[in-house]
Structures are given as structure tokens and as C-alpha cells.
Amino acid sequence: MKPIRKIRLSESIIKAIKKMIVADNFEPGDKFYSENELTKKLQVSRSSVREAIRILEVTGKVTVRHGKGVYITDTNAVKLQPFIDWLKTNENSITDIFEVNLIIEPKAAAYAAQKADSGDIRKIEEICTQFESYAKHKNTVEMINHDRDFHRRLAKATKNPTLHALVESMTSSFPYGGISSLHIPERIEKTIHEHRSIIKAVKNRDKEGAEQAMIHHLENALHDIMSHMNI
């Protein structure tokens, strides 16, 4: 017997709120309905409304300001606050993940420098170019996608399917797409430069150079994230 998925009230409220945002035409930055208004509109208790709003806040959909109200998060501009919030609740695991990445990816880069064929290199350079284009247009979502693709494609170039699968899995490990050092403005230019250094070393078949460039890249990213957290 397939158990029916009994959903929590707050989950239904989340859906209802998301629909409201679209239906009632709320734009990023707008002040949303207050908790009391939502209580009346949806005929549920304030506790449940608060629970839903709290989740929407953590997932970056809304921002709550004490005494002022609930605001629709400015999606285009800085989604930085939810990123920082996420980091704060996952402070230890992010260092763990980086530690593991710092084990795997530099070696993957070194292998890629030995095994990559012209097709791999062309594809990775293409990803870099696209990344830079999205950086110009401040398209954070696509930048994150292409950053991930860069690391994945590099791993694929090692010609070791197990290693490739591992990097695929690690790069998709974050709970949701909004988590990336690329929300930190000053990281974007650095990322472009560091990616270019890595691909350059791979092109030159410089094993040690690729490994070092990747170590540099990851350590810089972690450092910038950490120093950015101490706001």
C-alpha cells in the first residue's frame, strides 16, 4: 500500500504564498502581506504562517524585518543574505566539504593535464568564455551553473569515470543552487582569472601547475567565503 504523503500545513501555506506572490503581482522589494493578514486570508493560525515564512526566508524567497514586515526578496540583486544565513547554520560542514574538494579536485586537475584531449580543452575554454559573458551581465544563476560545469568537465577530462562521477556528486552536493561563493561580488573576477590559470596549465600539460592552480582556486574561494561571513 502506497502511503499517501501527508503534507504539513506550513507546506501548503508555502505553496499558497508562492501563488499569491505571482497572482497578486508582488515584485522584488515589495512589502508583502503581514502575518495577521495572511492568517485572515488563509484561515490558519499565526504559528503556521510564521513557520511557512521562516522557511521561505531560509530558502531566500522573502526577507523579514522586525517591526516592519515581510518583503519579497530582490532576486536579481544580492541574494547574499540567505547565502550568509546558510553558511552560518552549516559552518562546520562547509569546511568539511572544502577539505574533501581540496583532496580530490587538485589531483583531478593534474590527471586532466595528462589525459585531456583537444575536445575536452575546447569545451572547457568554451565554458570559461560563457562564464565571463554571464559575469558581464551579472547573471549569477548562470555563473553558478557554468562554474559547476567547469569543475565537472575538467573531471571528465581525466578519462577516469569513477573520478568523474565523484566530482559530479560533490558539485551537486549543496542543498540548493543559491549557495556559491559567486554571490560575493569580488569573487567573480578572481574566479575568472583562476579558471583561466587552471585551463592554461592543463593546455600546457603542466601537471603540477594544474594541481597548484586548483589548490589556489579552492583555497581562495574558501578564504573569501569565510572572511565574508564575519560581517
Add this chain to the structure above:
Amino acid sequence: MKPIRKIRLSESIIKAIKKMIVADNFEPGDKFYSENELTKKLQVSRSSVREAIRILEVTGKVTVRHGKGVYITDTNAVKLQPFIDWLKTNENSITDIFEVNLIIEPKAAAYAAQKADSGDIRKIEEICTQFESYAKHKNTVEMINHDRDFHRRLAKATKNPTLHALVESMTSSFPYGGISSLHIPERIEKTIHEHRSIIKAVKNRDKEGAEQAMIHHLENALHDIMSHMNI
């Protein structure tokens, strides 16, 4: 003027809960304190506790089951599940797997040399002793089990759950027993010696020594498997 960051109670509770998980030694899968227990322990209202738990649930730290309780989630298992699935459903070449192991395990040994506590070392030495006992009685099945445990327990001693989960999945997902070098008679004595070298380096907090000993161990195993196959 730097505005003081006034934190929400739920944020403090989140921190307190995460400390509790570590301090009170909760493992993934364990049942955590109930909401009422947390209310008493932290002297805050149940609403605030619930808010904190809801956030921890969204960020993947715990899972909540209606009527049952709050459970610590194995976030790393979730992260690596795609990798594990891939390992299970694909035929991987021995050399590919060894290549990946050769990336991960030496570094794991190095971290273990830095982070292992006396309990870890005692447990690993125990595993070595049992391995040697089974070697005497030519019990290959148990030898393979204890060899695997050796590598897993060493990874756990790194105190990095992601790294531990990774080694767990590597040692369990591919047909470990079938391709184990321990089917080769002359490998048994070598394995005993190499394991002892690794644990000795860990005990001496010799980071580089542990790393080199592990590289030596894995390369020897692969070499013996390969030469044994070419008969």
C-alpha cells in the same frame, strides 16, 4: 556606524542545538531530544524551539517525524548517494578505482595523523590485531572485512564526516571482496606490515609518514593484483 547585529532567538537555539549534537555525541540516524526536552534544557518557548528545528530541517541537519521525534540526518549520505548509485550500477575498472583511492586515502591518513584521538587509535590497533588473528587461521572473508574496517576507521578518525562518508561508500560500493588483494597469499603478510606502518605513523602524528605509508600500501596492493592477474 556599525549596526549591532541583533540575532533572533531561533538563531541562538540553532547554534545551541548544533553544539549539543557534537557535545552529547549524536550520530546520524539517532533520535534527538524532543521539543519539550529542548524547551526545558534551553529555557525558551516551544515556538522558538520549533522555529529553530524547522530551519535545521530545511538546511538538512535533522529530519522530523510526526509522532516520533527529531532525528539527526546523515547529510553526507544524501550528498554522496548519486555517487554510490553510480558505483553500484556501473562496471568500474580496478585501475580507475585504485586511482581514486590513491587520491583520497593517503590524504585521509594524513588528516587522521593530525586529528585521531586515543580512542580512534585504540580501535584501529584492535582491528589490526584481529586481522592478524584471522590471517593465522586463513579466514579470508574476515580478513577482507577487517581490512575494509581498517580503512573506514582511519577515515572516521579524520573527524571529517564528508571524508568519512566518502571512504565508506568507496569501500562498500564496489565488489570489495571479489577483487581484494588478500586472495593472493603473499599479500597477507605485506598487508599486516603495511597496516602497522600506517597506524605507527598516525600514532606518531607523522602526517607525511602516514600519507606515504598509505600510498605505499595501495600501490603495492594494486601491483600485486595486476601481476597476479597476468598469469
Add this chain to the structure above:
DNA sequence: AGTTTTTAACTTGTCTGATAAGTAGACGTC
């Protein structure tokens, strides 16, 4: 005795209504 049913004691989920605390605008005073 062995099995089934009931009960009781836990758990999380939701509701209600209160108070504290932050914010912003209205209003009067100087």
C-alpha cells in the same frame, strides 16, 4: 500460555491569545 485489543504515555502539529520589542507616522510643543 499465547494472542489480540485497549489504554496510556510519549511524540510532533496546530491553534489561541497574550506580552515584548522594533518601526513609522501623526501630533503637539518649543
Add this chain to the structure above:
DNA sequence: GACGTCTACTTATCAGACAAGTTAAAAACT
């Protein structure tokens, strides 16, 4: 105009209740 006070709104937190899911011991039955 500048400055405080008041007030009405907001979110933050609290306390206590009942509903609903779970589990295991107690009770009832065979």
C-alpha cells in the same frame, strides 16, 4: 523647522491547550 510623545502597526516570543501520529505496556480475550 526641530524635538519629544503618542499611537498604531509590525514581528518576536511566550504560555498553555488540544489534535493527531506512534509505541509499548497493560488488559482482555481465547
